[in-house]
Structures are given as C-alpha cells and as structure tokens.
Amino acid sequence: MKRIGFLLLAVATLSGVFAYIAHASGQSDGDSSPIYGVKIPAGYRGWKLIAVANLLVAGKVDQLRAQLGNDIAIKAFKEGKVPFPDGTIIAAIHWTRVPSEDNNKVLDGPFPGAQSFVVGSPVNVQFMVKDAKKYAASGGWGFADFTGGKPGDRALHETCFACHTPAKDRDYVFTRYAP
Amino acid sequence: MKRIGFLLLAVATLSGVFAYIAHASGQSDGDSSPIYGVKIPAGYRGWKLIAVANLLVAGKVDQLRAQLGNDIAIKAFKEGKVPFPDGTIIAAIHWTRVPSEDNNKVLDGPFPGAQSFVVGSPVNVQFMVKDAKKYAASGGWGFADFTGGKPGDRALHETCFACHTPAKDRDYVFTRYAP
Numbered sequence: 001m002k003r004i005g006f007l008l009l010a011v012a013t014l015s016g017v018f019a020y021i022a023h024a025s026g027q028s029d030g031d032s033s034p035i036y037g038v039k040i041p042a043g044y045r046g047w048k049l050i051a052v053a054n055l056l057v058a059g060k061v062d063q064l065r066a067q068l069g070n071d072i073a074i075k076a077f078k079e080g081k082v083p084f085p086d087g088t089i090i091a092a093i094h095w096t097r098v099p100s101e102d103n104n105k106v107l108d109g110p111f112p113g114a115q116s117f118v119v120g121s122p123v124n125v126q127f128m129v130k131d132a133k134k135y136a137a138s139g140g141w142g143f144a145d146f147t148g149g150k151p152g153d154r155a156l157h158e159t160c161f162a163c164h165t166p167a168k169d170r171d172y173v174f175t176r177y178a179p
Numbered sequence: 180m181k182r183i184g185f186l187l188l189a190v191a192t193l194s195g196v197f198a199y200i201a202h203a204s205g206q207s208d209g210d211s212s213p214i215y216g217v218k219i220p221a222g223y224r225g226w227k228l229i230a231v232a233n234l235l236v237a238g239k240v241d242q243l244r245a246q247l248g249n250d251i252a253i254k255a256f257k258e259g260k261v262p263f264p265d266g267t268i269i270a271a272i273h274w275t276r277v278p279s280e281d282n283n284k285v286l287d288g289p290f291p292g293a294q295s296f297v298v299g300s301p302v303n304v305q306f307m308v309k310d311a312k313k314y315a316a317s318g319g320w321g322f323a324d325f326t327g328g329k330p331g332d333r334a335l336h337e338t339c340f341a342c343h344t345p346a347k348d349r350d351y352v353f354t355r356y357a358p
Contacts, residue, residue, distance in 0.1 A: 046253070049224075052231045052243045054276060054296040061290060064231045066245065066357075074225070095357060097233060103353055106345050110338070111240060117233040119357040159289070166285050174282060178245075178274060178298040 033144035034154040038129050040146055041070070044091040048074045051178035054097065064097045064119050067175045077177040083140065084171050088130035092175075096120035123147070128164075128173070139164070139172045212323035213333040217308050219325055220249070223270040227253045230357035233276065243276045243298050246354045256356040262319060263350050267309035271354075275299035302326070307343075307352070318343070318351045 032039045047068035055063045069077060073088045096119075103116035124147045132140040143160035145152040164172040211218045226247035234242045248256060251266045275298075282295035303326045311319040322339035324331040343351040 046227050048226075049228050049245055049247060051298050052245050052274075053279075053298070054233055054243060055286070056294040056296070057286075057290045058292060061293070064233060066228055066231050068228060093357075095231075100232075100353075102345070106342055106353075107234070107236075110342070111236045113237060114240070115235040117235070118355070119230050119232070122358050163285055163289075166281070174279075174285075176297070178272075179301050 031149075031151070033127075033142070033146075033151045033157055035157045036129070036135065036138075036142035036144060038127055038142045038144035040125070040144075040149070041089055041091070041127065041129075044068060044070075044089070044125075044127070045093075047091060049178070050074070050077055050090065051175050053175075055094075062097045063094050063123060064117065065095070066093050067091065068093065082169075082171040082173075083132070084130045084173065086131050086140075088128075090128045090173065090175065092126040094123040094125070096123060124152075139168070141172055210328075210330070212306075212321070212325075212330045212336055214336045215308070215314065215317075215321035215323060217306055217321045217323035219304070219323075219328070220268055220270070220306065220308075223247060223249075223268070223304075223306070224272075226270060228357070229253070229256055229269065230354050232354075234273075241276045242273050242302060243296065244274070245272045246270065247272065261348075261350040261352075262311070263309045263352065265310050265319075267307075269307045269352065269354065271305040273302040273304070275302060303331075318347070320351055 045068075047070055050067040050069045050073070053065040053067070055061055055065060068091045070087075070089045072085055073090050076084045076088060097117045098120035100116045100118040103118065104114055107114035107116055124145055126146075127144040129135075129142040129144070130140055131142060135142045138161040141161070141164070143157060145156055145160070151157075161172075164174070167174045224247075226249055229246040229248045229252070232244040232246070234240055234244060247270045249266075249268045251264055252269050255263045255267060276296045277299035279295045279297045282297065283293055286293035286295055303324055305325075306323040308314075308321040308323070309319055310321060314321045317340040320340070320343070322336060324335055324339070340351075343353070346353045
C-alpha cells in the first residue's frame with residue numbers, strides 16, 4: 001500500500017513537473033492557451049453582451065460573432081474607461097452564418113427578397129484576459145483561442161497581440177459597446 | 180386648499196380614465212405597446228444572449244441583431260422546453276450593420292479581402308412576453324416594438340402574431356439558442 005501511495009505521488013509530481021515545463025515553454029498543457037496560459041472561463045456563455053459582428057471572406061469565412069464580457073468588462077465598457085482594469089475578460093464567440101429558410105418564408109411577405117441569416121455551428125471562442133503585470137509584454141492582455149474546447153497552437157497565439165496593436169489607443173480592444 | 184385638492188384629484192382621476200380608455204382601445208399610452216400593453220423591461224440590455232442574426236433586404240434593410248432573454252427564458256431555451264413558461268421575456272435588439280474600416284485594415288493581412296461588419300446605430304427593440312392567460316388570443320404572447328424608446332402604432336402590432344404563427348410548433352418563437 002505504501003509503495004502504491006509513493007508511486008501515485010511520484011506520478012502526480014511528475015505530471016506537475018511536465019505541466020510546468022509545458023507551460024514555461026509556452027506549450028499548451030491541454031486546456032490552456034500557449035504563451036498566455038489562459039483557460040476557458042467558467043460560465044462565460046452567460047455573460048452580458050458587448051456587441052455583435054459579422055465577418056465575411058469570400059469562399060473562406062462567413063461568420064456571425066458575439067462579444068460578451070464579465071462584469072468588470074461591462075462596467076468598463078459602459079464607463080468608456082481605458083485601460084481596462086485587471087480582471088477584465090472579454091469573450092468572442094464565433095459561429096458560422098447560415099441562411100434561415102424558415103425566416104425567409106415569413107419575411108418574404110413584408111420584405112420581398114429578404115435574406116435572413118442565423119447562427120449555424122460553433123467555429124471558435126476567443127478570450128482576452130487583463131492582468132497588467134502578468135501580461136506586461138503584451139499590453140497587459142493574455143489571449144486565448146479555442147476550437148472545440150481545445151486551445152490553438154503556439155503559432156496561432158503568436159499572432160494575437162500583433163493583430164490587436166492597431167487598437168492600442170483603445171487598450172488593444174477593437175470591439176465597442178453596442179448602444 | 181380644499182378646492183385645489185379636489186381639482187388635483189379630478190385631474191388625476193381623469194388622467195387615469197383616459198389612460199384606461201387608451202389601453203382598452205389598443206392605443207399606446209405613450210410607453211407601452213398598443214394591443215398588448217407591453218413596456219420596455221428594466222435592465223433588458225444586461226440579459227443573457229440567446230443568439231445573434233443578420234437581416235438583409237437589398238436597398239432597404241441591413242441589420243445585425245441580438246436576441247437576449249431574462250432568466251426564465253434562458254432556462255427554457257437551454258432545456259428545450261415548449262411552451263415557454265409564464266414570465267418568459269425575449270428581447271430582440273436590432274442595429275444597422277456597418278463596415279468596419281479599422282477591422283478590415285487589420286484583417287486584410289491574414290484574410291485578404293476580408294469584410295468586417297459591426298454594429299452601427301440602434302434601429303428598434305422588440306419584446307415577446309409570455310402570459311398564457313392574459314395573451315390567450317395571441318398564443319400566450321404579448322408583443323412590443325419600440326423605436327427610439329417609443330412604441331410603434333397599432334397597425335404595426337397587428338402584424339406581430341400573424342408573422343410568428345409559422346413557428347407555432349416552437350411556441351411561436353423563431354430564435355433558437357446559439358450553441
């Protein structure tokens with residue numbers, strides 16, 4: 001029994017060491033983003049709405065998007081304050097955009113030729129987590145991109161901060177609060 | 180003093196009578212919808228997200244839309260239960276859809292020809308309020324459509340239930356919960 005206990009302890013310790021190495025080297029440990037170590041925040045789907053958006057790239061991308069924020073984020077957006085305070089988390093949910101034949105049939109009466117698009121299947125979910133000290137090298141933000149619950153690779157996450165740099169005067173956040 | 184008191188009472192009573200007449204005849208009393216008497220629910224902008232959508236009618240309508248629900252609505256959507264229970268309120272917020280030049284500049288790198296659309300200005304806000312008894316004549320739903328905080332006219336509200344009838348098997352609700 002003692003040996004099994006020791007074995008379990010050893011395995012647990014080694015797992016911890018490997019997890020630490022993976023994290024320190026910027027690799028994902030399975031459920032957190034490379035470089036930043038951001039996990040999917042519990043309950044984010046129930047957060048309040050910041051805004052919605054639509055991204056089209058002919059033949060490649062056709063998405064409906066929603067940006068949600070935790071309470072710290074929503075308060076900051078409403079007050080229009082930048083930089084966002086530590087603890088801010090912004091979630092961006094991306095779905096495919098698909099035509100709704102049901103809606104089109106109904107809308108064709110009042111709006112002949114109406115094209116109604118609704119949410120199809122989930123594509124990916126992205127997070128920005130504000131911690132000015134921890135993420136000082138990336139404007140105070142930790143980034144994460146998950147597809148099917150799994151974080152994208154290191155190469156993908158290397159692009160996050162660079163892409164957000166043009167929004168530096170808005171603390172690297174493109175999304176504006178929808179009225 | 181007595182006379183002024185009586186006068187005030189008389190005015191208040193008459194106001195009440197006029198408000199009642201307005202309501203009973205299906206006219207808006209200023210802040211509630213004709214026919215149904217639905218007011219803008221407090222705090223609806225902070226409700227949880229049901230789904231997002233996009234409506235296009237060439238040359239006429241170009242909108243991004245979000246459907247939000249109060250807690251009763253969200254619970255029912257997640258459980259997939261119909262009919263929705265009394266107390267359910269669904270809010271549909273409609274904004275103009277406008278191109279984001281800021282976003283396009285950034286996205287053009289990874290996605291040449293990307294077209295990013297974001298929320299422009301508010302168009303209107305619609306509500307569906309479930310009360311099976313009160314609204315028995317319209318599938319248990321009271322409807323409301325507000326533009327700039329003011330309810331639309333009676334003719335507009337006469338179209339609500341008829342338009343929702345094709346969704347009868349989903350308790351007259353077109354929107355589905357976005358995964």
